[in-house]
Amino acid sequence: MGQIYLDYASTTPTDSRVVEAMLPYFGDIFGNPASIHAFGQEALAAVEGARAGIASVLGADPAEIVFTSGGTESDNFALKGVAYANRARGNHIVTTAIEHHAVLETCRVLECEGFAVTYLPVDREGMVDPAAVAAAITDRTVLVSVMHANNEIGTIQPIAEIGRIARQREVLFHTDAVQTFGHLPFTVGELGCDLLSVSAHKLYGPKGVGLLYIRKGTRICPQMNGGEQEKGRRSSTLNVPGIVGFGKAAELAAAELGAEAARLTALRDRLIGGLFARLAGVRLNGHPTRRLPNNVNLSVEGVDGEGMVLSLDMLGIAAATGSACSSSSVEPSHVLAAIGLGQDPPQGSLRLSLGRQTTEADIDAVLETLPEVVGRLRALAPRYGGEEAC
Numbered sequence: 317m318g319q320i321y322l323d324y325a326s327t328t329p330t331d332s333r334v335v336e337a338m339l340p341y342f343g344d345i346f347g348n349p350a351s352i353h354a355f356g357q358e359a360l361a362a363v364e365g366a367r368a369g370i371a372s373v374l375g376a377d378p379a380e381i382v383f384t385s386g387g388t389e390s391d392n393f394a395l396k397g398v399a400y401a402n403r404a405r406g407n408h409i410v411t412t413a414i415e416h417h418a419v420l421e422t423c424r425v426l427e428c429e430g431f432a433v434t435y436l437p438v439d440r441e442g443m444v445d446p447a448a449v450a451a452a453i454t455d456r457t458v459l460v461s462v463m464h465a466n467n468e469i470g471t472i473q474p475i476a477e478i479g480r481i482a483r484q485r486e487v488l489f490h491t492d493a494v495q496t497f498g499h500l501p502f503t504v505g506e507l508g509c510d511l512l513s514v515s516a517h518k519l520y521g522p523k524g525v526g527l528l529y530i531r532k533g534t535r536i537c538p539q540m541n542g543g544e545q546e547k548g549r550r551s552s553t554l555n556v557p558g559i560v561g562f563g564k565a566a567e568l569a570a571a572e573l574g575a576e577a578a579r580l581t582a583l584r585d586r587l588i589g590g591l592f593a594r595l596a597g598v599r600l601n602g603h604p605t606r607r608l609p610n611n612v613n614l615s616v617e618g619v620d621g622e623g624m625v626l627s628l629d630m631l632g633i634a635a636a637t638g639s640a641c642s643s644s645s646v647e648p649s650h651v652l653a654a655i656g657l658g659q660d661p662p663q664g665s666l667r668l669s670l671g672r673q674t675t676e677a678d679i680d681a682v683l684e685t686l687p688e689v690v691g692r693l694r695a696l697a698p699r700y701g702g703e704e705a706c
C-alpha cells in the first residue's frame with residue numbers, strides 16, 4: 317500500500333501549478349517590489365496582480381489586503397493591533413474557548429498586559445451561540461474574534477449572525493478563516509467581518525505566507541515596524557514568490573471549490589458511515605452537518621489517540637490526534653475539552669482530514685485498516701483487559 321495523507325487540516329501539499337507560477341520569482345524576477353527600477357517594478361506588478369486576484373475572491377478591495385507570514389501572524393496582528401489601537405475606548409475582547417492557539421495565546425499575552433478576555437463556551441457540537449456573544453459585549457469591548465471553522469472538529473460557526481451583532485454594537489469583528497478560505501464560498505461582505513485571517517499553505521499554496529484583511533477605516537496598530545511596506549501596516553520586504561504562489565493557489569481554489577467541496581463531502585460521509593458500520597464505541601466530534609467538507613473527527617473508546625496515529629502511520633496512513641498523551645494520562649485538547657470530552661470513559665481522538673489527492677480507494681483503505689488497528693489497541697488497553705496503552 318502506498319502512502320495515504322489524511323492530514324490536510326495541518327498543511328496541504330503545494331499544488332504543482334502553484335510551484336510552476338512561483339519559480340520565475342526565485343530566478344530572473346528577483347527584484348524588491350519597493351525599488352523604483354525595472355527589476356523592482358516587475359516584482360511589484362506580480363505582487364499587485366496576486367493581491368487583486370485574492371481580493372476579488374474575498375470580495376474585498378485590494379487596498380484592504382495586508383500580506384503576512386501566515387495565519388499565526390495574521391491572528392496576532394488582528395488581536396494586538398486592534399487592542400492597542402483602541403485602548404482609549406476599552407480593554408475587553410470576546411472570543412471562544414475553541415480558537416486556534418494563535419488567537420488564544422495572543423489573548424493570554426493581552427491579559428498579562430491588562431486586557432480582559434471573555435472565552436465563550438461552545439455546545440456539544442462545537443457551536444458558539446450568537447446570543448452569548450451579544451450578552452458578553454460590554455461598553456468596554458473593542459473586539460470580537462470567532463473562528464470561521466474549527467481546525468480540529470470542523471464545526472462551522474454562524475459568522476454572519478455574529479458579524480451582524482458586532483456591527484450593531486459597534487464592536488470590531490475578526491474571524492480566523494484559515495480553514496475555510498479556498499474551501500468554502502464566502503465574501504467578507506457576507507461574513508460581516510472587519511478583519512479576517514488566511515494562510516496560503518492550507519489551500520495548496522506555499523508555507524510562510526498569509527494575509528490579514530483589514531476593512532477600510534479600521535483602527536489597527538502595525539505589529540511589524542520598519543520600512544513601511546504594505547502602506548506602513550506591515551513592514552518587511554515582501555515575500556514575492558510566496559505571494560505569487562498564494563495568488564495562484566487562491567485562483568485555483570476559487571475555480572475548483574464548488575466541485576471539490578461536493579466531492580470531499582461525499583468522501584467524508586462515506587468514511588464516517590463506513591466507520592460507524594465497522595466500529596463500535598466511536599463518536600463523531602463536531603457538528604453533523606455544519607462541518608468542513610474535508611473533516612472527520614472521531615472519539616474512539618478504549619484507545620489513545622497517539623497509539624492510533626502511530627499505528628496508522630506504520631501502515632502508511634497519516635492522520636492526527638487531538639489528545640496529548642503523557643505517561644499515564646490522556647488529556648483531551650482544549651477543543652475536545654470544550655465540547656465536553658473528558659478522560660472518562662478513556663477515549664482517544666482521531667482527525668482524518670481529506671483533500672485534493674484523496675480518492676475513494678484511500679477511504680476504503682482506511683475503512684479496512686482502522687478497525688483492525690483499533691481492535692489491536694483495545695486488546696492492549698486496561699479497560700479492555702490489556703496493559704496500560706499510553
Ligand SMILES: *Cc1c(COP(=O)(O)O)cnc(C)c1O
Pocket residue numbers: 325326385386387388389391416418463465466467492494495515516517518524526
Ligand atoms: C493552521 C492554522 C493557523 C496558523 O496558520 P500558520 O500559517 O500555520 O501560522 C491559524 N488558525 C487556524 C484555524 C489554522 O488552522
